[in-house]
Amino acid sequence: MSLVPHKAKSSPAEYFAYLETIEGKAEYFDGEIVDLPKVSTNHSLITMNCGITIGRQLDDSNCAVFSPDLHVGLDISNAYVFPDLTIACGKLERRVQSQHCQVSTSDRGSFVALDH
Numbered sequence: 001m002s003l004v005p006h007k008a009k010s011s012p013a014e015y016f017a018y019l020e021t022i023e024g025k026a027e028y029f030d031g032e033i034v035d036l037p038k039v040s041t042n043h044s045l046i047t048m049n050c051g052i053t054i055g056r057q058l059d060d061s062n063c064a065v066f067s068p069d070l071h072v073g074l075d076i077s078n079a080y081v082f083p084d085l086t087i088a089c090g091k092l093e094r095r096v097q098s099q100h101c102q103v104s105t106s107d108r109g110s111f112v113a114l115d116h
Contacts, residue, residue: 015080028080036082039068047084054087063089 009031010018018033019026025036039047047068055065066086073080 012080025082027082028078030078043084051085054085058087061089063087 010028010033011031012028015026015028015033022035024038027034027036051065051067058065064087066088068082068084070083070086071080072083072086
């Protein structure tokens with residue numbers, strides 16, 4: 001499995017426009033757009049098994065596990081990614097909403113849930 005970076009630096013707006021034109025997924029790292037390969041059956045099985053196992057451990061907590069379909073923006077690194085799993089703890093509150101994203105905060109930090 002290899003990642004395929006694009007050559008030129010791009011703005012977040014160009015990244016979101018690019019996402020509208022592709023069928024798969026791509027991530028954004030400080031101006032660099034990287035196309036993601038399709039995941040294998042084994043990768044998908046491992047991800048779901050991990051999500052179920054972690055989720056069971058979080059049953060009595062204020063944390064939740066989110067699937068790989070959640071598009072996450074990371075404020076501290078100027079990145080937009082599709083993690084295999086995302087765990088968020090605390091009360092989530094909408095902080096900012098734009099055409100493409102909703103930034104949520106918790107008592108443990110912030111993440112951006114993106115809709116595209």
